[in-house]
Amino acid sequence: MNRDLENPGPDDEIDHEGPITPYKQLAAILTARIERGDWAPDRAIPSEVRLVQEYGLARSTVRRTIALLVDEGVLYVVPQRGMFVKGK
Numbered sequence: 001m002n003r004d005l006e007n008p009g010p011d012d013e014i015d016h017e018g019p020i021t022p023y024k025q026l027a028a029i030l031t032a033r034i035e036r037g038d039w040a041p042d043r044a045i046p047s048e049v050r051l052v053q054e055y056g057l058a059r060s061t062v063r064r065t066i067a068l069l070v071d072e073g074v075l076y077v078v079p080q081r082g083m084f085v086k087g088k
Contacts, residue, residue, distance in 0.1 A: 010036045014055050022057055023064040029055075030065065031074055034085055041087035045075065048083075 010032035014022050030045065039045050046054065051062045066083055069075040075083050 008032065010038065014057060016056075022055075023061050023068065026051070026055055026057065026062065026065040027068050027072075030069065034074065039085045041085050044082040044084050 008025055008028045010029060012025075012029055012032075014025050014029075016022060018025070033039065034045075045051075048059055048062050048066070051057070051065075052059050055062075066075060066077070070077060073086055076086050077083050
């Protein structure tokens with residue numbers, strides 16, 4: 001596990017007791033995974049349900065993370081299709 005609280009790595013887990021809110025931790029982890037190439041531009045990332053299961057978070061927390069990444073231009077949402085990595 002990466003010990004840099006400000007910049008979690010792609011393989012880090014959520015620290016539920018840490019000073020950084022879980023939705024920001026998840027946003028940093030997903031961004032790191034995109035930068036590493038886990039998901040190509042215009043390809044779907046895992047569903048909300050999958051992210052809830054994988055990271056042990058509430059669905060509302062995952063939704064807040066997705067909204068943040070959409071606002072930051074990292075992801076875009078296609079209704080009835082999922083969340084996709086925004087191309088550069």
